[in-house]
Amino acid sequence: MPHRHSILCIIPPYMMHEIVMNGSPEQRDFALRSITISEQLRAHRRTALEVMSFMGARPVRAGKKRIVYDAKNGSKLPGAEVRQEGDDPVSDPAVNEAYDGSGITYDLFFDVYGRDSIDGNGLRLDSTVHYQKGYDNAFWNGQQMVYGDGDEDLPESERMFNRFTSALDVIGHELTHGVTSYEANLAYWDQPGALNESMSDVFGSLVKQYQRQQSAANADWIIGEGLFTANVNGIGIRSMKAPGTAYDDPVLGKDPQPAHMKDYVNTIEDNGGVHINSGIPNRAFYATAVELGGFAWEKAGQIWYKTLTDKLAERSNFQDAANLTFETAGELFGAGSLEQQAVRTGWSEVGIAAGAGTGENGTGGTGSGDGCFTAVLRAIGLAK
């Protein structure tokens, strides 16, 4: 049944959920079976109970739960609770940005990839704003998102950064670090660390594109647009489309990101340049998405999401990511499909041969590359 596999694999989870909710009994049955099978394929971090609840036996789907805290310019986390799920907006824009931004990020992961929050099981999304004074940064501390106000403590003529909640993709970026920690758990140094960073930029950018309903061709692919004040000569922190071109400023210097493996930066700073070399996989994703056209979160995003959640591991490097996204594209869309070719094109743009030396069938992962359906059958014990 070679043509059935494409049906089974192309329908994204959000559509499956729609079918379960709204389809005819036959459609619903098909969708439920498909979801069950793809869930079994995931193999890790989901108990049978969770799979059953996911199928519609519906004990509880925890849903979107956000809390925003205010550190009041101190360092103590999480700080004082200022807005929780369902509350009306408050007068502090940083609080509302953290609330809305984490909500849109939740929506992308749930609506498009069928993921219920950071852990896939409704984990509460905690954000703290107004962290310290003059804190020109945002980070994920293993449990929550933390945002500073930029360099509001300097004289206005010297300020370079606005508050970090002001860029939606920064919020998506931080929350994706949480997702990564529950999935591939990529080590935060060298190439695995740069991949970890890149995944956060990819889904951070997709959150922004999803909110704006922008196609890959129309998106700006800038990370952190609006974070710089008018004192800085730059459009944002990073460019996924053209790494190394986001800013060029007398004080900040030039955007140091490479756009190709030949310019890979070897350094011990920044955990081995995780925010520098992420430019390489960032551009591979951009190039894949543009090659595919349409909305980047649909096909390219789905390939990257499945690779992050099912295939990448703690020590995966760029070559692994290329091979595994290629393999995933083959499973989702068929070996030799346009989608799989686009992934190869994307990585070749940055000097990495996806699936090199292993033929079209890719490496490792769930199967020998004979497509999704066989892999599914193998996973549930119906094929060898």
Place this chain on the structure above:
Amino acid sequence: MTKIFFERTGGFMGRKVNATIDLDDLPDEQAELLDDLLDDADFFELPADLTRPAMPDAFTYNITVSSDERQHSVRVSDATAPDDLRPLLEELSRQARMRR
């Protein structure tokens, strides 16, 4: 004489800022503030490396303090810094950002 070498790396942007501060060159008030913050942090008793586990986008701070009698270096991150050290990190970051 006390000298502080400070460097902040990593963060969302991966930008490095640093400052070398000679307390003798500072107005008394500022030199006393830094002396107090070093005392409050028990700086010379801190372990040299407090950077693990690495947390995404957190800053990493390298601080070396040398005086006539002693020298000590500490590496910490936003996610791992002891509470008593944070005011010193904040003050040194402020100086490094202003001096850039």
